[in-house]
């Protein structure tokens with residue numbers, strides 16, 4: 001089988017793009033506000049954010065289905081802002097597959113090639129190759145209604161890549177599939193994108209899906225990009241409360257900077273003085289901020305009044321197989337804590353007194369927007 005030869009991958013630049021709509025119910029909506037993105041050639045970038053934050057609008061402007069009010073979009077350094085979608089060299093995968101129900105799988109996938117006027121034998125070869133690539137060899141004569149959701153989405157993927165797009169765009173492609181299939185398909189999409197080396201921009205509201213597929217994630221909030229980074233950076237060192245809470249689970253506790261040292265910041269938090277690794281610009285002593293502690297960074301043990309261990313009380317315990325989730329009352333706040341299961345006797349019961357420690361090197365200081373200061 002021939003893999004479609006990867007064309008030279010191109011970068012996508014979105015510069016200061018804005019889009020407003022007049023919405024029948026909401027009035028004027030600023031769907032995208034001054035959005036800027038630099039997607040590297042061959043990169044897999046995801047737009048992640050809650051429903052209504054402007055992901056689809058941004059993606060549709062990149063596709064050419066929607067014109068920006070302001071700003072510009074370039075593919076491989078060439079301005080495409082006013083270029084119609086069918087001249088941009090994009091493949092687009094929709095949430096609802098958008099297959100032609102009256103056409104066979106073969107004709108659905110062949111459609112874009114037939115429109116281009118390619119010859120029958122070329123089309124036959126290309127469709128066969130691309131169906132094999134998405135795991136649907138032999139499905140040529142099936143019709144969409146005879147196929148499962150996962151199979152239909154594979155047809156949609158085949159249709160998007162058969163035209164050798166320069167940029168592959170996905171809008172919530174897995175949202176209609178069940179949980180197990182979502183995990184399988186996201187791995188396949190990721191592997192295929194790397195194999196074809198096509199620049200990809202992917203939209204999802206699901207943070208786990210975004211982390212699993214992306215080279216980088218752009219988190220969107222109310223039409224703007226809140227932060228862009230790798231999953232690891234956004235999880236461990238978010239710069240805003242919004243991103244800290246949107247990616248993963250977050251304990252955010254009030255903190256105040258005591259002193260800034262080499263590599264560490266001493267803060268007052270949880271009725272203690274804690275040394276938190278220093279990131280980015282220094283914080284002035286006295287600054288009020290939030291200390292982000294991920295649930296796995298909090299270590300539970302036996303109560304120990306002598307060692308500086310915090311005293312806590314187990315509120316709830318949820319056994320989830322490979323892990324156990326706790327909520328712990330500690331220093332006037334409720335902490336979410338997660339532990340790997342180690343056996344049937346490994347459990348702190350609700351009501352039990354526990355010792356609470358922060359794992360060495362854990363914790364990130366995040367600006368508290370309500371305070372006006374920022375780290």
Ligand SMILES: Nc1ncnc2c1ncn2[C@@H]1O[C@H](COP(=O)(O)OP(=O)(O)O)[C@@H](O)[C@H]1O
Pocket residue numbers: 021022023024026029030031049050051052053054055056057058
């Ligand atoms: N064609 C449209 N007409 C009016 N309002 C729209 C239109 N498309 C999107 N919007 C509004 O723009 C905002 C962003 O929508 P969208 O980009 O679809 O968000 P997301 O994909 O992140 O859920 C929403 O408030 C939505 O109602």
Ligand SMILES: [Mg+2]
Pocket residue numbers: 055056057
């Ligand atoms: Mg959307």
